[in-house]
Amino acid sequence: MIASIGNTREQYQDVFGLYWPIGVAVFVLVAGALVFVVVRFRSREPEFPRGADAKRPLELGWIAVVAALVAVLLALTYSSMDDLEAFEDQKDGPLVEITAAKWNWRFDYPEAGVSQVGGDRRPTTLVVPADTPVRFRGTSVDVIHAFWVPEVRFKRDLFPGRRTSFVLSFPEEGLLHLGGECNQFCGLLHATMTFNIRVVAPAAFERWLRGRR
Amino acid sequence: MIEFVSSTDHKRIGLTTACTALAFFFLAGLLALVMRSELATPELDVVSREAYNQLFTIHGSTMLFLFASPLAVGVGLYFVPLQIGARDLVWPRLALFGYWIYLGGGLVLWSGFLTEQGAADFAWFAFYPLSDANSAPGTGADFWVLGVGLSQAGVFFQGVALLATIVRRRAPGMTLLRMPVFTWSEVATLFMVVTSFPVVVGAMALLYVDRNWADVFTREGGAVTWQHLFWFYAHPLVYVVFFPLLGAVGEVVSTFSRRRYFGYRVTVLGLLAFAVLSTSVWGHHMFVTGAVDNRFFSLTSTAIAVPAGIEYFAFAATMWGGRIRLAPPMLFALGFMLLFLIGGLTGVFVASPPLDYHVHDSYVVVAHFHYTLFGGTVFGLFAAVYYWFPKVTGRLLGEGLGRLQAGLMFVGALVTFIPMFFLGHEGMPRQVSSYAAFHGWGTLNVIATVGAFTLFAAFAVFLVNLTRSLRAGAPAGADPWDAQALEWATTSPPPRHNFDSLPPVRSYAPLLDLRHVREAAV
Numbered sequence: 193m194i195a196s197i198g199n200t201r202e203q204y205q206d207v208f209g210l211y212w213p214i215g216v217a218v219f220v221l222v223a224g225a226l227v228f229v230v231v232r233f234r235s236r237e238p239e240f241p242r243g244a245d246a247k248r249p250l251e252l253g254w255i256a257v258v259a260a261l262v263a264v265l266l267a268l269t270y271s272s273m274d275d276l277e278a279f280e281d282q283k284d285g286p287l288v289e290i291t292a293a294k295w296n297w298r299f300d301y302p303e304a305g306v307s308q309v310g311g312d313r314r315p316t317t318l319v320v321p322a323d324t325p326v327r328f329r330g331t332s333v334d335v336i337h338a339f340w341v342p343e344v345r346f347k348r349d350l351f352p353g354r355r356t357s358f359v360l361s362f363p364e365e366g367l368l369h370l371g372g373e374c375n376q377f378c379g380l381l382h383a384t385m386t387f388n389i390r391v392v393a394p395a396a397f398e399r400w401l402r403g404r405r
Numbered sequence: 406m407i408e409f410v411s412s413t414d415h416k417r418i419g420l421t422t423a424c425t426a427l428a429f430f431f432l433a434g435l436l437a438l439v440m441r442s443e444l445a446t447p448e449l450d451v452v453s454r455e456a457y458n459q460l461f462t463i464h465g466s467t468m469l470f471l472f473a474s475p476l477a478v479g480v481g482l483y484f485v486p487l488q489i490g491a492r493d494l495v496w497p498r499l500a501l502f503g504y505w506i507y508l509g510g511g512l513v514l515w516s517g518f519l520t521e522q523g524a525a526d527f528a529w530f531a532f533y534p535l536s537d538a539n540s541a542p543g544t545g546a547d548f549w550v551l552g553v554g555l556s557q558a559g560v561f562f563q564g565v566a567l568l569a570t571i572v573r574r575r576a577p578g579m580t581l582l583r584m585p586v587f588t589w590s591e592v593a594t595l596f597m598v599v600t601s602f603p604v605v606v607g608a609m610a611l612l613y614v615d616r617n618w619a620d621v622f623t624r625e626g627g628a629v630t631w632q633h634l635f636w637f638y639a640h641p642l643v644y645v646v647f648f649p650l651l652g653a654v655g656e657v658v659s660t661f662s663r664r665r666y667f668g669y670r671v672t673v674l675g676l677l678a679f680a681v682l683s684t685s686v687w688g689h690h691m692f693v694t695g696a697v698d699n700r701f702f703s704l705t706s707t708a709i710a711v712p713a714g715i716e717y718f719a720f721a722a723t724m725w726g727g728r729i730r731l732a733p734p735m736l737f738a739l740g741f742m743l744l745f746l747i748g749g750l751t752g753v754f755v756a757s758p759p760l761d762y763h764v765h766d767s768y769v770v771v772a773h774f775h776y777t778l779f780g781g782t783v784f785g786l787f788a789a790v791y792y793w794f795p796k797v798t799g800r801l802l803g804e805g806l807g808r809l810q811a812g813l814m815f816v817g818a819l820v821t822f823i824p825m826f827f828l829g830h831e832g833m834p835r836q837v838s839s840y841a842a843f844h845g846w847g848t849l850n851v852i853a854t855v856g857a858f859t860l861f862a863a864f865a866v867f868l869v870n871l872t873r874s875l876r877a878g879a880p881a882g883a884d885p886w887d888a889q890a891l892e893w894a895t896t897s898p899p900p901r902h903n904f905d906s907l908p909p910v911r912s913y914a915p916l917l918d919l920r921h922v923r924e925a926a927v
Contacts, residue, residue: 200762207759215750222717223743229721230739233662235728238887240920243726245665251718255671258714262707269703269757276759335535336628338693338766342832345763349694352534353625356695370841375766375834377528379535380454383837 290330419483465529473646490576507559514552517545525549554609590652650785662727675715733807744780769829800878821856
């Protein structure tokens with residue numbers, strides 16, 4: 193199944209898993225070097241040492257090292273983006289249409305004629321099959337909102353008058369209580385614009401759709 | 406009083422600009438303290454949602470538009486003419502005009518709090534259509550648009566006057582490659598100011614028209630167009646507010662290492678490369694819009710690490726083999742290097758779209774940019790304040806209180822902003838006035854709030870130190886630090902015409918050259 197080439201959460205973990213140790217190593221080396229130099233050359237002597245004030249090979253060498261690191265990081269990022277694009281190309285999962293409005297969500301399943309709406313102070317629940325690529329198409333009816341599901345490490349802006357598409361897969365069954373949030377400041381009640389996510393087995397998802405019809 | 410409003414002395418204009426900016430910094434800091442108090446508990450219990458949304462909008466707007474951006478140019482207006490041995494600015498009245506419209510813009514923006522519906526509440530980037538007449542009908546929102554446009558136009562005029570001065574008024578012998586590092590950092594800054602600031606003035610004019618008279622951004626794609634216009638200005642802006650302080654830290658590092666700046670030429674090249682790249686990275690703010698080429702903007706944004714790496718290399722290499730004194734300016738400079746390192750490295754993370762898809766607009770980003778703006782700009786600012794205060798006033802700031810402030814600020818910056826990385830990673834969005842208690846984000850938020858009050862204590866220490874030193878600080882003399890650039894070759898404070906006589910300029914460290922010549926003669 194194509195889902196195994198990496199959903200958004202796995203892509204995030206792959207990239208983060210390499211960026212993080214590299215970032216920590218660079219921090220420790222640079223901060224350590226700075227602290228070492230300060231301790232080593234701390235002095236109360238009122239001398240003004242002379243000495244070289246430029247060393248071309250050293251400077252070029254350092255630039256080459258940083259540039260090489262940048263190239264490695266970019267290669268990682270680009271290869272992950274290739275995988276994400278391949279993942280997005282999937283056309284066979286169920287379709288969910290997202291409508292964001294101040295300050296709640298609506299999820300439509302057009303193929304089944306089912307809609308999920310929330311109410312005042314009651315967040316909408318998004319129901320999706322587990323471990324299946326789900327196609328999303330989203331828009332907003334007023335200002336810009338953003339659809340964020342921290343669990344799958346993904347967000348995308350939803351614009352008024354524009355359609356945004358993406359594909360997500362939710363690996364584990366269960367209820368993600370308030371597992372979705374609006375992530376683009378959208379006015380007065382932005383902080384409360386959340387939704388629940390219920391991830392169910394694919395067969396249970398089909399049953400749920402039939403039952404709702 | 407007449408002298409205060411009309412003086413064309415660059416020192417007067419620069420000092421007034423920098424002090425006004427500092428006043429806005431403390432005001433916006435107080436707003437942050439209220440915000441941190443609100444977030445210490447999940448529920449909404451300190452202010453209303455309306456008030457909270459105004460607080461973070463005006464906190465961010467003030468810090469960027471009214472504190473950091475005018476400060477970057479204001480510090481330059483005072484010290485660049487001194488560093489290049491000039492008597493005055495080329496167009497002093499333009500710079501003075503710039504100050505007055507900056508101040509006017511700032512007052513207009515803040516007077517939104519006095520209007521019926523309160524100040525603007527659409528976040529400092531005012532994304533359309535949240536900022537249109539339907540979503541944000543208040544007068545405070547119009548005041549915000551006018552205030553931002555006016556204040557940034559003011560900074561632009563000041564920047565133009567300063568750049569022209571660097572081109573036209575350098576002392577004999579002061580070739581381009583003998584200008585001190587701080588002056589070069591201002592050159593790079595001013596290139597970005599003249600490129601990007603007209604765009605924000607235009608964008609604000611268009612938004613004002615859209616809100617009041619005729620549709621501008623309502624057509625399809627208008628919301629994306631607004632983001633392009635805004636970030637084309639606002640990303641160079643964050644380098645504008647950082648560079649001059651980077652340059653000031655460079656001056657502090659060489660002076661307090663008692664050594665010539667190492668890697669001067671490559672540093673200058675790095676600054677210029679940084680400025681050029683700065684105009685091609687704005688799209689990384691739009692990775693999750695699906696409307697830009699994420700690969701391109703990821704490439705340019707990650708490549709920023711190269712010029713940034715050069716600056717770190719130069720700092721470390723300058724200190725290597727030096728005779729380092731850990732006086733307060735140097736302590737703030739070290740804090741700058743260590744904390745900005747966190748901001749810079751996390752910047753590489755958010756420049757990677759697969760990572761940004763998760764952390765964009767979360768508290769991770771809040772933590773990241775506070776390490777660049779607080780760890781970078783504000784630590785650099787206090788390195789500059791402690792370094793140059795004796796030149797401006799003729800008196801030294803207290804050293805003990807300076808150390809205390811540096812220590813409190815360093816600890817406060819870690820305690821406030823490190824928890825935010827974890828909060829954002831766990832899913833806490835930015836710009837929320839409350840959060841669900843069951844997420845378990847309470848403890849980390851309390852820690853961050855404690856950090857914010859630590860920072861408040863640090864700034865209280867500074868104000869005490871400032872008041873005491875202004876009244877009874879130790880006399881500084883012309884050059885209390887054994888420094889290297891020309892501003893230290895005149896009295897403290899300098900006379901109206903700056904210099905009675907200038908030493909010969911044969912390198913970017915003319916006073917150090919003199920010292921070596923004298924040592925050789927002995």
